[in-house]
Amino acid sequence: MNIKKILNNNVVLSTNDNNEEIVVMGRGLAFQKKVGQTVDAEKIEKTFVMENSSISDKLTELLRDTPAEIFEIAYKIISIAKEQLPYDLDDYLYIALTDHLNFAISRYKQGISIANALLWEIKKYYKKEFELALESLLIINREIEVDLPQDEAASIALHFVNSQLSGENVETTMQITKIVNSILTIVIYHYNIKLDEASINYERFLTHLKFFALRYIRSERNQAVAEDNFLFEQVKNKYPKAFHCSEKVAAFVSKTYGWKVSNDEKIYLTLHIHRVTSRADNH
Structure with missing residues (x-):
């Protein structure tokens, strides 16, 4: 499996044995790698077949326009979520959370704050998810010195809940x-x-x-x-x-x-x- 394009240190485009384009994910997968070199199979954690337009195409498009550091943060948060939450997370979360964080951080830098009308309910009914979301805010602040408010923790928690519900939208x-x-x-x-x-x-x-x-x-x-x-x-x-x-x-x-x-x-x-x-x- 050879690298066709490097999207960031953890994500590359490649092809599988059926000559289908795939998105390959793994910690440090593309570190010090070049196009044409072989993907280290031991580092592969997730593979998305490109014909799956609902996930792979969106992920590829998103990562082309999203700063690598934002995806790195989302990747860390999801990794922790998989360890702490008592249910499986849908693969679409990689797209949804990366996109949400990119937009939320962009708003923060512009001084735009949006209140989450369901903050109280989310804290009350989705306690595990909200605690994890608060931890996510600390990760974001530590990584890029952006101090997002608790309203954003509520929004992040909804993405975890949403992922449990197998791809339902946040609305x-x-x-x-x-x-x-x-x-x-x-x-x-x-x-x-x-x-x-x-x-x-x-x-x-x-x-x-x-x-x-x-x-x-x-x-x-x-x-x-x-x-x-x-x-x-x-x-x-x-x-x-x-x-x-x-x-x-x-x-x-x-x-x-x-x-x-x-x-x-x-x-x-x-x-x-x-x-x-x-x-x-x-x-």
């Missing part, structure tokens, strides 16, 4: 966050309690709500699947308060987003609501 992730926040508010006011955010049931409920919202945004409601009416009636009768709360949630998403929540969805919502509130509500 979708922001919409999911708003929906989750609204549903949790309904539950809190319905029960007039403070939820235990450190509990495993809370974490499970958050995860369920994130993917509940994502399914509806993607219109993945599986309406053709037969619903379990027997189980629905059992859950409805056994957990009446939680079921009434799930009905409020269903009414909210119907009025706000035009989504019709199925009985199956109400079953899962009811069970999660009961679990997350049972200890605090003493029921």
Whole structure:
């Protein structure tokens, strides 16, 4: 595998055995290398086939117009994220985060500051991602002496969350966050309690709500699947308060987003609501 073009010290263009153009990534892969020389196979960490227009072409184009130091920073941040986050990160994150950092740093140097309207929600619902994003700000400051505000940490955290959701755009992730926040508010006011955010049931409920919202945004409601009416009636009768709360949630998403929540969805919502509130509500 020979180098066709060097994009920076960690990224080169090459071809594979099928003569397809590929983007090859790896720490120090192109250091002291020249076009035409062989790629050190032991240093290869990521390979993108150029025919994959959704990633490889965008990555190649982005790296042509982005300062090498910005990609170096994004690369470091993603490497740390892979070690610290408990889920796989989508390869598109290399593009999304590099592009975001380039734009954010450019704005900073121009004295332009943009507040993140979801800062509080992101800090609250995506704690691991936000902590990692704060660490990312320290890396950026250490590497290029740019002191980005916490609002940018919130934006970086959204990119991590977005990557977990397999390539959804950041606008979708922001919409999911708003929906989750609204549903949790309904539950809190319905029960007039403070939820235990450190509990495993809370974490499970958050995860369920994130993917509940994502399914509806993607219109993945599986309406053709037969619903379990027997189980629905059992859950409805056994957990009446939680079921009434799930009905409020269903009414909210119907009025706000035009989504019709199925009985199956109400079953899962009811069970999660009961679990997350049972200890605090003493029921």
